[in-house]
Amino acid sequence: MSRPEPPKTLADWQALAAGLTLESRAFIDDTFVEAASGETFETLNPATGERLARVASCDSPDAELAIGHARAAFDGGVWSRLAPGRRKKVLLRLADLMEANKHELALLDTLDMGKPVNSSLGDMAGAIGCIRYQAECIDKLYGEVAPTGEEALALVLREPLGVVASIVPWNFPLMMTAWKIAPALAAGNSVILKPSEKSPLSALRLAQLAREAGIPRGVFQVLPGFGHTVGKALALSMQVDCLSFTGSTATGKQLMQYAGQSNLKRLYLECGGKSPNLVFADCKDLDRVAQHAAAAIFHNQGEVCIAGSRLLVENSIREVFVEKVLAAAEAMQPGDPLDPQSFMGAIVDATQHRRILDYIRQGVEEGARLRCGGEALEGQGLFIPPTVFDDVTPAMAIGREEVFGPVLAVFGFDSEEEAIAMANDSDYGLAAGLWSQDIDRIMRVTRRLASGQVFVNNWAGGDQTMPFGGVKQSGNGRDKSHHSLEEYSDLKSVWMSLAT
Known part of the structure; x- marks a missing residue:
């Protein structure tokens, strides 16, 4: 048969x-x-x-x-x-x-x-x-x-x-x-x-x-x-x-x-986690990096413990790079979860749906710049589109607390030291990402990131041979x-x- x-x-x-x-x-x-x-x-x-x-x-x-x-x-x-x-x-x-x-x-x-x-x-x-x-x-x-x-x-x-x-x-x-x-x-x-x-x-x-x-x-x-x-x-x-x-x-x-x-x-x-994703100006393929940075937060509706929810971008490329992230996010809109073409689905329940929307409202109130998304989709079901905030500071709730939804917080930095300090300024230490073509920088920064796992020029890479877990309050x-x-x-x- x-x-x-x-x-x-x-x-x-x-x-x-x-x-x-x-x-x-x-x-x-x-x-x-x-x-x-x-x-x-x-x-x-x-x-x-x-x-x-x-x-x-x-x-x-x-x-x-x-x-x-x-x-x-x-x-x-x-x-x-x-x-x-x-x-x-x-x-x-x-x-x-x-x-x-x-x-x-x-x-x-x-x-x-x-x-x-x-x-x-x-x-x-x-x-x-x-x-x-x-x-x-x-x-x-x-x-x-x-x-x-x-x-x-x-x-x-x-x-x-x-x-x-x-x-x-x-x-x-x-x-x-x-x-x-x-x-x-x-x-x-x-x-x-x-x-x-x-x-x-x-x-x-x-x-x-x-x-x-x-x-x-x-x-x-x-x-x-x-x-x-x-x-x-x-x-x-x-x-x-x-x-x-x-x-x-x-x-x-x-x-x-x-x-x-x-x-x-x-x-x-x-x-929990509030994972930083660090993008340095020496990256040679910003389109690819932007696609991965968007997927790192919008995959599974952002309901991911290692979601790359804090995007730290070197200021010299920040404006150009954020535009590329916005373009990538546009192609990741939620749809019917049973449709194999859908990248994002529904938020798990009404409680989590409200919680995410409350964080979005708080981000606006605290002065972050909303670049896309920000409102629930009308109609049946619990859907929230990709949401990106720029000009986020570490003092803002969306920059410090785990939203557990499709909400990206973008920060800028001018130096490697500033990027490391900003990345480690968190109660959490579950994951971190690092994008650079400079092998010396990769080795320096990887060792100094306070995280149980570091993804270099990828996000969420690994297989069953690699341990998964965090440090600090993760x-x-x-x-x-x-x-x-x-x-x-x-x-x-x-x-x-x-x-x-």
Whole structure:
């Protein structure tokens, strides 16, 4: 039997959406169940306002139940003591199932949070690649034999942590999920996933695929719900050994308090950003750089933790370069998220939509020069066009705070020192960009930028081999690469006396 043709047009994606069957219950101990309270919440399509589903709203009783099953599975060794090669086969099977269902998974994220479907397909490639990479790492990380005299043998072993709770954001729902759960599962932990209440559907479909792949009962569970209910319960649990989180800095700080109030659980945070993108006058292709600078902020509607939201341009080219950015932005207008031609989609929900518009109004009031955009699009759905402010100063809210929307703040600088100081003048340190043809400058500036990652003559480059994370109030964890696998394991020192 031949496979159906993959969707290619707006009509194809609409037809696929019309035929979807949505799972909306929690996944606890290999079974889909309603929340213990019977409570549900709505998840809406932000492009149309239509209700997609009423989803189980989990709370403390559901968390306690899932934690109990996760602990039993871990202590029983059905996954934690399974040979690494066998865990690898199961995770590779999961990646294969995700590949076979990638169009459905991409569609779920597009319907749930409004991102363009082609962007969602790119996310699926990243999610599948992450699962495969971490699976392949499992049986390739060795322990150590410490140097000793003949009287002892000293071993350094790696062991899984136990029960890991992963709280993921709504802007890249399934890709961020993969970044969290893949290394945690690969290391042998039991994982409880709390997807954002704004985008839970792909996580619940993933649970179906995980069960089909052969992940044992209790090893992977999904609890949809709100941060202040089920998220808080997971963070305060004495039986959760590790908490990984991607989201706002304010929430990250609250989770640190919960970790301290409970069992000092391991905590990995990837929080907010206000990333600088530095453009020096020696760039030889300003049209290309402007295209990348626009995409760095307008991709995914600007709802990106590493969005290049602060554009720092050397003043000698600033006027010309900003005009090129405006021209690039003009071609990045939002459209129907199901249309493969759309570069931008809808803002995730009405709350975020209002928040972005409030920042835009504040930018105007504080004296920044609005060059394009600035108002919501009229008609159905939550759409905001690319918005560019020039003459921004560090004192302005749009120049300092994370807007998490398609709003670019342009600054000017006259010297390398000024550019570095301006770039580092932020509470955040998640990412930074640097555009220059001067290799000496590149090496100097790269080392001095206070950022967990620096993109040189590109924006957001990297693959699964590169760790992803920040410094300062952007957090302390690292996703991707074998470094993330190490985070989900503990070191055990074993000293064996060989003396007779």
